[in-house]
Amino acid sequence: MNLDTIFSAAQEAFLTYKSISADKKAEFLEKIAEILEENRSAIVLMAGRESNLPEGRINGELGRTTGQIKLFASQVRDGSWVEATIDPADPTRTPLPKADIRRMLIPIGPVVVFGASNFPLAFSTAGGDTISALAAGCPVIYKGHPAHPDTSKFVGECISQAAEKCGIPAGVFTHVEGGVKMGQDLVKHPLAKAVAFTGSFGAGKSLFNIANDRKEPIPVYAEMGSVNPVFAFQGRLSNELVPLAQSYVSSLTLGSGQFCTNPGLIFVPRHLAANFESAVSEALQTAPSSPMLHEGIADSYYKALDNLQTRPELKWVKVPDAKHLINVSPALAEIKASDWIEDDIFQAEVFGSFALMVVYENENELLEVAKKLHGQLTITLWGDNAELKNQRELISLLEEKCGRLLFTGVPTGVEVGYAMQHGGPYPSTTDARSTSVGAHAIKRFARPIAFQDMPSALLPDALKDENPLGIVRQVNGKFTIERILS
């Protein structure tokens, strides 16, 4: 099939799919989850083989994938996500009568989704981007990630099967294979209305540029990762030094460090630096060398570290073990905050289990750090309540630099819920206004429309006087589930 055929089918499917009921859409999503569960053992086997990720992790990731499908299904059934806003007519207003205006979010059209290598299920074929687009009412043209081709194709077939069983036109989902050129052609296609991507900065930025150079520019939601700094303050760090070091190392080495939220940067006060470093080093002893997703990623990890090893500002606490084709071991280096501030290279992401420990002399230095920091998916603050109260200025600066600010725990393990924000200022993503995880992700693939004086027979259910969907709406500025009295 050529791309024109694929996109025409998607556009055709869109005009049907956008109009089917919320219940029907939710059933379709639930059917996808059901078919994935039915094929659990086959999928886990395939994804494990292709990604080198352990069975336990893949099993968990499949649960997360179907869990997130069910969350979107329930959101679609609930229906309030369309932000229905109604300003009823006022024919008696002077000098001019007021028209009836009703606004809601509608789906944007066919969406191009790129899967991520590091989550062969939860951020891939039936992952958050695909499902939130389908939930919004948009068909998806999905480009499988070449690192897990069989898993991708198989999961794609599960989605197509679900569409068939639910009587949804086949064009609602198309699985496409190919390399860089294919990805570019997908983004360039005139019928594409948005792009969702998770992966490297280079690839994401290049798709962003292509999308903006189109005759009709379209939104690109590229999640490109970050170094997810952790700021440790002395009160809490001195009280919990060993457990914090251990939890830091667990997060750093999880999945061979191949997480967008991997905490690659940690700020510690001078007088605790040596102790913390020892505790981290000790925890790292038990972190074995482990395989990466593919050889290219392992190679990039070693190259990035080779490059950093030429820098005199760094003191190496643990250099990586001898190079291996696919296995990597964690590494740890130390730098002074005053040196870190001087060169952006020290905040470049090294994909893998590399930690840069930045030693600060005093908390004023952290204000300079915060001003200099690039946009991040997450920032974590480890402080006790008393010392955090003195950090309001720092917290205010850090808010400007991230999508999620944590005060306990570690940034890995992104909760799928209503309140999650997974996305942050550039360069962590190309669009800080949206999230790629959690219920709010559905709004990426929608846009508002206002209907003025639309005959009631034509109004979408979400906007009808009687509120047949029972959704929360804003009527004359007030949130309510009441019907409109006319």
Add this chain to the structure above:
Amino acid sequence: MNLDTIFSAAQEAFLTYKSISADKKAEFLEKIAEILEENRSAIVLMAGRESNLPEGRINGELGRTTGQIKLFASQVRDGSWVEATIDPADPTRTPLPKADIRRMLIPIGPVVVFGASNFPLAFSTAGGDTISALAAGCPVIYKGHPAHPDTSKFVGECISQAAEKCGIPAGVFTHVEGGVKMGQDLVKHPLAKAVAFTGSFGAGKSLFNIANDRKEPIPVYAEMGSVNPVFAFQGRLSNELVPLAQSYVSSLTLGSGQFCTNPGLIFVPRHLAANFESAVSEALQTAPSSPMLHEGIADSYYKALDNLQTRPELKWVKVPDAKHLINVSPALAEIKASDWIEDDIFQAEVFGSFALMVVYENENELLEVAKKLHGQLTITLWGDNAELKNQRELISLLEEKCGRLLFTGVPTGVEVGYAMQHGGPYPSTTDARSTSVGAHAIKRFARPIAFQDMPSALLPDALKDENPLGIVRQVNGKFTIERILS
């Protein structure tokens, strides 16, 4: 003052301004409205002189401007616009305890706003873009439009006065003057976080490109206008032919046709075309030649018509009167739908009172028209209820092409309320996901952040357990004003 000084002051002001209470922000906005009203006669005189717009219009526009300031003030006081979303912790969850996650919209930072020539007040210095940015908590660097320099500067001083009276740092608003180069430099400045613009396609698209070429790309909300097609169906048109023709001409010629929502394109059925054309021609007799905003705009109007007059597909019903330096008269030409479909030139906007009447043979032709149509701010359908019921397919296609779909009246006269959507698919704007009129405009200048396990003493009021602001929040997925029981 150089731009670095201006932006540093704005950034500095931002860190204070974003944290002051909603009430304080609302008072500041209301103070702006109050000072503008106090200076009504001076402003009306100045704006009338600089824009050539009649006093009645300018008086009305000032009322609209202060009315919209009050709407945003009341929205800020209400506070629910931040979309507070709370997933409380669940320490008992297995296998892993659930963290406490709270999400809300926060202001994006300093915003660059460009005023429009055609609304010297409502879309200019204290217009929708400036006020919605200030309402969201963002400082504004405003570039005055050179077509009304005195008005712009004077209104800018009113805003600065209001800031001073309310104890808001002066950097919250800066009025800047200059040409194209200045505009580009503003968009290029590293501290700028978003751009709002109303004007021509050429200027808007060029700012969009500059913003995307920055080291850190930023959102551009450019409202670039459209031809706002009207589709007339035979049942309603035959019943109301003369009043519809008259209301069409009023809308077309309002303000010398210098409205973004000016209905420059109208589709009429073949067998009523001659009658409708006569009625329009007759109404046009009473539409006098009138001055445009400035000579450049008058010149562009005549040039565009000269260009169209070379096209054999057009039959001219009314050619413009002899050229004048600044006054223009309306013009009307007719074209067959089958010819219109063949060339995009026939849907290019002619800024001014030019109407292109497209004659269709049958309603199937309109489906082709809808597929071919560029993105529009508005589309209007004139049909009686019975005939609109048969147009579901057409309506579905037209939804994809506009931000507002009207079923009575004319598109000019954009209501300022909660439900208004003023914005549409490209090329009518560069971002169909937002509006430049109405309460939802505040969200342009905000982005989400999630706080995970934030100590309650640090939580913003919008996210505190006790809901001290009394706002509507989504807790565990349900909308409520209740406090969180912990």
